[in-house]
Each structure stands twice: as structure tokens, then as C-alpha cells.
Amino acid sequence: MGAIANGCTRVLNASVVAELGLTDEDIARAAAIEGRELERRARLYRGGRSPIDVHGRTVILIDDGLATGASMRAAALAVRERHPEKVVMAVPVAAERVCEELRSEVDEIICAVTPEPFIAVGFWYEDFSQTTDEQVRELLAQSLPYQRA
Numbered sequence: 730m731g732a733i734a735n736g737c738t739r740v741l742n743a744s745v746v747a748e749l750g751l752t753d754e755d756i757a758r759a760a761a762i763e764g765r766e767l768e769r770r771a772r773l774y775r776g777g778r779s780p781i782d783v784h785g786r787t788v789i790l791i792d793d794g795l796a797t798g799a800s801m802r803a804a805a806l807a808v809r810e811r812h813p814e815k816v817v818m819a820v821p822v823a824a825e826r827v828c829e830e831l832r833s834e835v836d837e838i839i840c841a842v843t844p845e846p847f848i849a850v851g852f853w854y855e856d857f858s859q860t861t862d863e864q865v866r867e868l869l870a871q872s873l874p875y876q877r878a
Contacts, residue, residue, distance in 0.1 A: 795822075816836050
């Protein structure tokens with residue numbers, strides 16, 4: 730039905746909301762549940778560190794693919810609130826229509842492959858298993874020496 734991001738950013742897919750007959754209460758309940766999960770992951774992944782200051786910097790948002798674009802739209806809106814110089818979105822596979830829709834939301838968008846018919850993001854991967862919290866923490870720990878202050 731949509732996506733949320735840090736900073737209370739919420740993006741809704743109006744056609745899905747209408748098709749499912751969701752009420753404002755349904756949406757608020759789902760956003761609250763997902764918001765708690767978002768906060769849990771932010772605490773876990775940051776390990777007590779503050780968010781990186783992106784003011785005046787180029788931010789590159791990467792996802793495994795775009796089907797509806799809701800999560801990337803939410804991410805772009807949340808990052809824009811932190812005043813970066815430039816926002817770039819990059820994905821290996823996406824629905825062409827979604828790439829075009831998101832083009833106006835960022836400074837640059839790179840959609841490597843836009844197959845027709847698109848089907849689903851996972852269809853284009855040999856292994857589309859979820860990344861675990863532990864894998865994310867390990868990768869973030871490896872990147873710490875390379876982060877600019």
C-alpha cells in the first residue's frame with residue numbers, strides 16, 4: 730500500500746489503498762507497526778551512532794529493484810529533508826514506467842535494465858533471499874573507516 734521512511738515520511742499507493750478498501754485507521758495502524766520496525770533497525774544498524782550528515786553532499790540511494798517505487802520515493806523524500814546537494818537513485822532492474830515517474834523526484838536516476846514485461850524484482854535474480862540484520866551490521870562496520878566525518 731506504500732512505504733515509510735525516517736522523519737515520518739509516508740508514501741501511499743492510492744490505487745492499492747482504494748482497491749483494498751483501506752481506511753485512514755488501517756493505514757495509521759500499519760504505519761505505526763512499520764515505524765516501530767524502522768526505528769528498531771535504525772538503532773540496531775547505527776549502534777548508537779548519529780545519522781551521517783548529508784547536508785551539501787551527494788547521496789546515492791540504491792535498491793535491488795523498483796516495482797512500484799514507493800520505498801525509493803519515501804527514501805528520496807526523507808533524504809531531501811536533510812538538504813543534500815544532490816540525490817542519485819540507482820537500481821539494477823526496474824519497471825520502466827516507475828523509473829520515469831521517479832525521474833522528477835531526484836537529480837539523477839540510473840535504471841540499468843528495464844525489461845518488458847517487468848513481472849517482479851525477484852524474477853530477475855538467481856538468489857533473492859533477504860539480507861539479515863547481522864549481514865547489514867557487518868557491512869556497515871566494514872564501511873566505517875571509509876565514512877567522511
